[in-house]
Structure formats: structure tokens, C-alpha cells
Amino acid sequence: MILKTVALLALMAAIFVADTLTRYEIAVAVFYILAILAASALLPARTTRLLTALAVLLTLTSFALTRSGTYDTGLVNLAISLLAIGITAHLALKAVAARAAAERTQNRLFHIARATSLGEMAASIAHEVNQPLAAIATSASACQRWLDQMPPNTDRARQAARRMEDDAHRASEVIARIRAVTQAHKTAPQAVAPAHAIHETLALHAHELEHEQVRLLLDLPDNLPAVHADPILLQQVLGNLVGNALDALRLVPPSERTLRIAVHAGGNGFAEFTVEDSGAGIGPDETPQLFDPFWTTKDSGAGLGLAIARSIVTAHGGEIAAHPAPGRGAQLAFRLPVSKEASHD
Structure with a gap:
């Protein structure tokens, strides 16, 4: 951001020099709108406002330092330049605010859509979670039976315990997928x-x-x-x-x-x-x-x-x-x- 700001300041400095050295009849100051438009697209709104104020100050200073040309024509060009700078800054900042509002609305719509999809998928989610839970219950009963034998069949019990662990991971993965779908977050391509x-x-x-x-x-x-x-x-x-x-x-x-x-x-x-x-x-x-x-x-x-x-x-x-x-x-x-x-x- 610093490099972009420096580049825009350099552009404004060049416009200031040109506006000061040319005659009143040449309205070079109107080109400050290029810097303002670039600032609105590349920099925060606060920086754009500061650059707009600087453009107004530089325009007035250039007018005061100019020594050649028709003064009355210079006043007209000064008014036109200031008006162009003000209108451009206003519209640019309004556009920035509109884009930000649209992005916030879009993110809210994304979250609403996820929640809506979650409601429609409730039956599928219940089925997906119930399957591993039922398998865990079955494996737990089998494990208990193998351990109750005399002597206990520890190999079969271990196999049942491993199946319970695998099914618990399956249930956890389903829950993790649903949680990810329903969480509002910024787009991260x-x-x-x-x-x-x-x-x-x-x-x-x-x-x-x-x-x-x-x-x-x-x-x-x-x-x-x-x-x-x-x-x-x-x-x-x-x-x-x-x-x-x-x-x-x-x-x-x-x-x-x-x-x-x-x-x-x-x-x-x-x-x-x-x-x-x-x-x-x-x-x-x-x-x-x-x-x-x-x-x-x-x-x-x-x-x-x-x-x-x-x-x-x-x-x-x-x-x-x-x-x-x-x-x-x-x-x-x-x-x-x-x-x-x-x-x-």
C-alpha cells in the first residue's frame, strides 16, 4: 500500500508542477481526478479522502503561484477543476461503499444458503451419523461377549475395538463436514x-x-x-x-x-x-x-x-x-x- 501511495503522490506532484508552470487558460488541475480514481480502486477510503484534500490544496496553491495567462479565465478553470475533483471523489467513495456493502450482503447470502442446505440435508446427515453409531453399538456388544468368554478371546475383542474406533472416526468426519458447510467465513480460494x-x-x-x-x-x-x-x-x-x-x-x-x-x-x-x-x-x-x-x-x-x-x-x-x-x-x-x-x- 505504501508503494501505491507514493506512486500517486508522485503523479500529483507532476500535475502540480505542470499546473503551476502553464498558463491560466490550461486547466491541468483537472487531471487530479486520475489520482483520485486510482486511489479509490487501490487504497482505503480514508487515504482517498486525504488525497482528495491534498488535490484541492495543490490546485489552490498552483493558482496562487501561476503568473501567466488571463486571470478571469484562470478563475473559471479553477472552479471547474475543484468541482471535478469534488464530484469525482464523492462518486468514487460512493462506489467503494457500494462494493463493500455488496460484498457484505454476498457473504451473508452465502451463509444463508449454507444454512438452508443444511436443513434440506438433515435426513441424510442423520442417516450418515446413525450408521457408524449403530455399528459402534454392535461392535461394543461383540467386544463384551468376547471378553466374557472363559478364557476371554482378546484377539476378537481387539478387532471389535478397532471397528469401534474406525466407526467413531466416520461419525466425526460427517460432523466436521457439516460444521464446515455451515460456518460463515471469508472466501479463501x-x-x-x-x-x-x-x-x-x-x-x-x-x-x-x-x-x-x-x-x-x-x-x-x-x-x-x-x-x-x-x-x-x-x-x-x-x-x-x-x-x-x-x-x-x-x-x-x-x-x-x-x-x-x-x-x-x-x-x-x-x-x-x-x-x-x-x-x-x-x-x-x-x-x-x-x-x-x-x-x-x-x-x-x-x-x-x-x-x-x-x-x-x-x-x-x-x-x-x-x-x-x-x-x-x-x-x-x-x-x-x-x-x-x-x-x-
Whole structure:
């Protein structure tokens, strides 16, 4: 930040010298708006205000030191320059405040979306946690029986104890995943393996996939490049798309329920994610509105899932779109930039 401030001060000094040495008729001071605009984009608002005040002071000082030209014309140019500096600073600071407010709102929406997804996944979470807990209870009973034998069968008891430890770790991992999804935090992009993010997301929907008899197809080639993304927000996007696909698949017979998830390296610095279902599909008139906030075709939907997904993907420098799937159903596809780090699945 210090180097940026010094560079802007040097620019303002050059403008001051030029404004002082030129005639009144040449309004060089108006170029201070370039420094103000740069400051608003690169430096804190407080620094921008200080540089604006300095620009006003330098403009007045230059006018007082100028000795050539028509004085009356100089007064007009002085007024124009000061007005331009003031208006530019005001608008620039308003834009900075608006961007900050938008970022705060976006972070709150991310947190709301995570909480909403958590509610929808409650049944799956209960199932995922109950499985290892039931296995622990079974192993504990077996361990007790092996120890009650005369003589105690310590080898079998140790095996049962190890199974209890493994199942306890499984339950802990499920809880850790849910806690990560629901915690509000600032976006922290890093190298994320696409396959890992997909498997983590599917783990949260495992019960629904099994209960709804969904045929799952994964197309995850070896050596996929890592993408540059926040891992939790990437799971949020995938979770929204998978959740919507499952809702659509409930409208067709179990024998026709297929969910396909694919990732491919686009060769243009992006990785392409596709979530495709064999549900009822989307109509041509619905496609343009899918990503609008609060627009939904569900009776109990809030209409935020896809809007949040688009915000997340866009914030990461990517794009998202919806298309009819080949044959029947819907295809949601998004792309994210490939990480520059040497990380692969």
C-alpha cells in the first residue's frame, strides 16, 4: 500500500508542477481526478479522502503561484477543476461503499444458503451419523461377549475395538463436514481437487441417492487439474445443483432416475463441471429465470439456491449456465479457473 501511495503522490506532484508552470487558460488541475480514481480502486477510503484534500490544496496553491495567462479565465478553470475533483471523489467513495456493502450482503447470502442446505440435508446427515453409531453399538456388544468368554478371546475383542474406533472416526468426519458447510467465513480460494469436492458433496447426499434409487454416473478423468476456488463454497455450488437434480428426479419413476456428474479440463485455463439429471427437464421460458433470486418452480423453495450458486461461481471468475439435457432432463454446467499451483487429483 505504501508503494501505491507514493506512486500517486508522485503523479500529483507532476500535475502540480505542470499546473503551476502553464498558463491560466490550461486547466491541468483537472487531471487530479486520475489520482483520485486510482486511489479509490487501490487504497482505503480514508487515504482517498486525504488525497482528495491534498488535490484541492495543490490546485489552490498552483493558482496562487501561476503568473501567466488571463486571470478571469484562470478563475473559471479553477472552479471547474475543484468541482471535478469534488464530484469525482464523492462518486468514487460512493462506489467503494457500494462494493463493500455488496460484498457484505454476498457473504451473508452465502451463509444463508449454507444454512438452508443444511436443513434440506438433515435426513441424510442423520442417516450418515446413525450408521457408524449403530455399528459402534454392535461392535461394543461383540467386544463384551468376547471378553466374557472363559478364557476371554482378546484377539476378537481387539478387532471389535478397532471397528469401534474406525466407526467413531466416520461419525466425526460427517460432523466436521457439516460444521464446515455451515460456518460463515471469508472466501479463501486455494487449489481444490474437483473429484474430492464432488465426493465430499455426494457423501452428504448419500442417503437421498440410496433412498430415491438414483443411478449415479461419475465421469472424473484421471489427472484432472485442481481448480482455484474456496472448497466450502465449491461444495455449496455442487450441493445446490445435486439437490435440485434430486428434486427433479422425484417426479419420474425410480427406474428412470439417473444423475450424471462430470468434470473435464477445457484446455482454456478452466475446468468444466456438469450436473445432469433425467428428470422432467426445464422449459425454454424457464431457462432465463433460473438464476434470478427468489424465482422457483418448487412449492416450498426459496429461490435462492441457483442465485447463490451463480454469485459464487462469478466471484471465482467463472460462468454458469443451464441447458436441456440430451434426451430428457436438465443440465447445469459451470466452469472455474484452473489453479496455477501444481496440484492434481
